[in-house]
Amino acid sequence: MITRTSGYTHYMPVEKGPAVTGPRRRVTQRDIARISGVSQATVSLVLNNRLDGGVRIAAETQQRVLDAIRDTGYVADPIARRLADQYNRIIGVFTYEPVFPSGARDFFHPFLLGLEEQAERLGCDLLLLTSAPVDGGRRRMFADGSRIRLADGCVLLGQEVDRGDLERLVAEGIPFVSVGRRDDAGGPVPYVGADxxxxxxxxxxxxxxxxxxxxxxxxxxxxxxxxxxxxxxxxxxxxxxxxxxxxxxxxxxxxxxxxxxxxxxxxxxxxxxxxxxxxxxxxxxxxxxxxxxxxxxxxxxxxxxxxxxxxxxxxxPRREMGRQALDVFFALIEGAETNVQRLLPCELHDGATLAPAPTGRNNS
Amino acid sequence: MITRTSGYTHYMPVEKGPAVTGPRRRVTQRDIARISGVSQATVSLVLNNRLDGGVRIAAETQQRVLDAIRDTGYVADPIARRLADQYNRIIGVFTYEPVFPSGARDFFHPFLLGLEEQAERLGCDLLLLTSAPVDGGRRRMFADGSRIRLADGCVLLGQEVDRGDLERLVAEGIPFVSVGRRDDAGGPVPYVGADxxxxxxxxxxxxxxxxxxxxxxxxxxxxxxxxxxxxxxxxxxxxxxxxxxxxxxxxxxxxxxxxxxxxxxxxxxxxxxxxxxxxxxxxxxxxxxxxxxxxxxxxxxxxxxxxxxxxxxxxxPRREMGRQALDVFFALIEGAETNVQRLLPCELHDGATLAPAPTGRNNS
DNA sequence: TCAAGATGATAATACGTATTATCATCTTGA
DNA sequence: TCAAGATGATAATACGTATTATCATCTTGA
Missing domain, CATH: 3.40.50.2300 (Response regulator)
Known part of the structure; x- marks a missing residue:
């Protein structure tokens, strides 16, 4: 039997209502500030340990804040955090066909595996752009009301990518990376391809x-x-x-x-x-x-x-291509210096079907 | 040869820098407002069609705004909308293990297939919650900075779902649906299961x-x-x-x-x-x-x-379970009247391994 | 001719966090 | 004794959207 002391504490009762039921308010930095007698800014600074650049907070003040945080179980709202940041850490994944194919095991699976693996590592989420309207069996990237800009940018997957789509991505400056090399499209296309x-x-x-x-x-x-x-x-x-x-x-x-x-x-x-x-x-x-x-x-x-x-x-090297596609993506949006057009080596396989040429048949 | 008039405007160059590279800003309602000569509030009202309660916007003003939205390809920042407690038609998909398994074809694939299929139909996008930190081979749903609330809510996939996670989902009022029946967890759990x-x-x-x-x-x-x-x-x-x-x-x-x-x-x-x-x-x-x-x-x-x-x-009926999970999810957040605990019939298969009992062996 | 109502739109504010410029007070040293 | 520096903390602002109260102007009707 599991007992729990006093339930979760990081929700504050709305107003001073009677008791449990009904909606609860998140604990915010304002609450912490009030409890520990400081300003919201101070709470944020202590919470994130931003006590380096010029700002100073007395040790005991810090402790008061940290105590309040611990007591209330306060956790910063990731949504608000993201808003204060430039990017949402949401990477769109655009494919012309379903990501989860109904057929058998799929050619694209390893790419996605690499993408997911790297997303996990980099702490970002993948947005499958399933809302794109389907036309002739293919999803359309830029139909009216396209949600491609919901994400911070996107990774493109597909054997053949529509030329107009590519040009538009480039022209609009939407950060994106193609998995698989692509010809220029009104500008260089960032990609991770196979050599x-x-x-x-x-x-x-x-x-x-x-x-x-x-x-x-x-x-x-x-x-x-x-x-x-x-x-x-x-x-x-x-x-x-x-x-x-x-x-x-x-x-x-x-x-x-x-x-x-x-x-x-x-x-x-x-x-x-x-x-x-x-x-x-x-x-x-x-x-x-x-x-x-x-x-x-x-x-x-x-x-x-x-x-x-x-x-x-x-x-x-499909898995590795997927992985590096995310690396390139982040390099792009962070403006880091790196090669954004990468060709990865394929792995040769000797096999048993390439043998010496049969004699006496050349120039027959 | 494709020519393009004046490029696209979805991303505004930061400052008036020379050209392509460097960080770019999202187009915001302020931009749309400036372009169409109205206020940000007006843009929001038109965008969300909130022209019912008292507020009125002239038809041609609306058109100007809509034109600007179309021309720029503007999409509201989902994070900012979440902060204001709005939905984005983004459904989180939480799994304890990778969605794209490295092993062979996967038990969960058909569920995901159904999910994607229905997402496509309903015009929503699926957010794979890959950012969840991994602990002992399993992703943690509510680790610090959990991004689960970036989505409108989530669909839960997995043979076994952590009890504490379920309770917390219920307690926090996060809309969610489990694929697979679940016992109550401090409240009824919405699910689509197999009977x-x-x-x-x-x-x-x-x-x-x-x-x-x-x-x-x-x-x-x-x-x-x-x-x-x-x-x-x-x-x-x-x-x-x-x-x-x-x-x-x-x-x-x-x-x-x-x-x-x-x-x-x-x-x-x-x-x-x-x-x-x-x-x-x-x-x-x-x-x-x-x-x-x-x-x-x-x-x-x-x-x-x-x-x-x-x-x-x-x-x-895995595919159908995936499909209906999304139906239930939307019913939940739209407050529609429907059964949110569904058991779907399994399909029986006669096979060749269930035959008459051997004679003379009972009670041997 | 003017009060009342209709029309159209906006300013102000909230959501919760992060950051920076600024401020008040205390300490130090000559 | 007071200027300069150190210390400690905050006010103000930004991120992008949604909503509400408020306002300005026009129309209508007697």
Whole structure:
């Protein structure tokens, strides 16, 4: 059995009413001031120990105030505190789709995990901007009555971010950070992205070293910056390694057949979720992976798929991107000196699908 | 190419500095007032449509103000509104553990899905209370400087909710809704829960109808309300059906052996995540499920496990619970007449593990 | 022609805290 | 004996919004 002495004391009865029921007033610094015979300012100063810069309060006065604070259980109203401050420590999180997807485990989950982790560490709260009206399945950032300015600013999450939205964020000077690199939008965009070009290049070089002389990139290579970055890295590295290279728009049988017919011996998949489609196609054609054909996955699947192959490729540092996005955000609003356009290294994974090029098939 | 006339005005440059960088000020009602040539009070009145009680503002003045609001994208500072005791359509979401778990797909995900879905529908934003300090792996709701009141109130998520926290929420009159039934805490607790007793009873009755005469509940049956509710339903239904019943504390081999030795022919698992442990034990003992022993899972697994069996039992309406939690919340703060203690029916699942009792083993 | 009512808007204040400039009093030293 | 410095504390103000009492001006009607 739990007993409690006199309940909570940091609520004062309103007026001098009879007793318990009805609304109670918070204890305020004014109350403490009255009790200990000082001014509200003094209470605030003692409470926050701001006795450094010029202001002095006698030790025994301090003690009186502290006693009153202890006796009443006074706690400063965080709301009023925030008001007196410049920022609310509320970070908006904007996503074009639901943060909690109804589908299976989600590509964005690790980013959010990193965000939450860092928010916890930095003592701020995350405001999921769920009030944004939905239009064609996508939330709209700047619809009439947009509440994006409720927060101190926001973190942007999404494979593809609307260009107009970005421009407007920049133009309005709303503090924000994109998770994932973004092209300039009427001004530089703060971001924490993955360094795709470097990661892709490393894999291309590895393929070249393994004797592959003709390789293909499978995917759009444009649209979202993350696609464009991959393709850019692919081309630059292939050119540098003296390897012939091309691009296939989709992981469909026809273009894949054509590529193989032209002597391609390694496929670099922009979208790792395409792995099952490609392996199914390869099996159907009697092609062994990696004996006949090497496979490289450029990142993590954005759609839920189950892949039983140990595919060569790299992992996007999603959790760390989420974490650092908040760091950059605070640097922004605090005007701290720091790099607000960061590319984090991806982690390479050897896997079992990138093997020496089959002999006697080049230039076939 | 997009051109833009004169930029956006939502953030006012501090002083008349050169350009982009540096701290920026929120647009305030004073700014709107200046722009539209009225007083701050007028802006507030127009913004909140407080034109009923005595105060009158000319239609065209209103329009000027509204135009300025639209042009600047002004949104009232939620903190200042809270200080004046206003709501912001911001719902706090408090969880004792991270909302985005680092582990696998999560028991709480469907609740959050429902919450987000309804938030989107109702046009409110969800504030993840990530700022709460962590103590012993659990977030603390009322630590010093708790920011729970930044939100209009909150939704509580968690298997077990701290009793003191609940009491304090009630005592302070903070609007809140628990997802999951809670016992009174110095006052009735608003909740949207699952109707465990009814669901469990239905399964007990089914077992009785299939000839089971001795059944056992596996689990704590106390602690979290959801456990207690299950056990209560179990006992009541078993008694009513004239079936002998008992309880096993954990799904360990020893107590399970004992139960079988005493003639138990059906196990009701409080924690469906225990299914693998129980089936492994059964296999080891050469017991066939369900020929020798029936198995019933009372709900959904709270820990990630893979279950390949089609287990009889029921499903907790988690998504719907999340949805309705928000409904109840708004009913609370709007003072609407509605049931604020709701139990939603669980969905029964026949499965393949609840079969007729084996013959000749009762009272063995 | 002027009192009463209608119309339109604002000044003043509150919410609770943080900070800074200012003030009153005491002490010190020559 | 009094100027300068030290000591101790406060008044005033800001943060951004909501609300109420009050005010100025116009309209109406007899």
């Amino acid at each position: 795709y070009p470097v990661a892709v290049a490393a894999l291309v070089e590895r393929a070249a070293a393994l004797g592959h002389r003709r390789i293909a990139y499978v995917g759009r290579g444009e649209g979202p910056e993350s696609y464009a970055d991959r393709l850019r890295g692919f081309r630059a590295a292939a050119a540098k390694a003296g390897v012939e290279y091309g691009r296939i728009g989709t992981a469909a049988a026809e273009p894949l057949d054509a590529a193989v017919a032209e002597g391609v011996t390694a496929l670099f998949l922009e979208e790792p979720a395409d792995v099952p489609a490609v392996t199914a196609w390869a099996a159907e054609r009697g092609l062994d992976v990696p004996a006949d054909l090497s496979l490289v996955a450029l990142g993590d699947p954005t759609r839920p798929v189950s892949i039983d192959l140990d595919v060569a490729g790299f992992t996007i | 465990y007793p009814v669901a469990v009873a239905a399964l007990v009755e089914r077992a009785a109808a299939l000839g089971h005469r001795r059944i056992a509940y596996v689990g704590r049956g106390e602690g979290p309300e959801s456990y207690a509710d299950r056990l209560r339903g179990f006992r009541a239904a078993a008694a009513k059906a004239g079936v002998e019943y008992g309880r096993i504390g954990t799904a360990a081999a020893e107590p399970l052996d004992a139960a079988v030795a005493e003639g138990v022919t059906a196990l009701f698992l409080e924690e469906p995540a225990d299914v693998p442990a129980v089936t492994a034990w059964a296999a080891e003992r050469g017991l066939d499920v369900p020929a020798d022993l029936s198995l019933v899972a009372l709900g959904d697994p709270t820990r990630p496990v893979s279950i390949d069996l089609d287990v009889a039992g029921f499903t907790i």
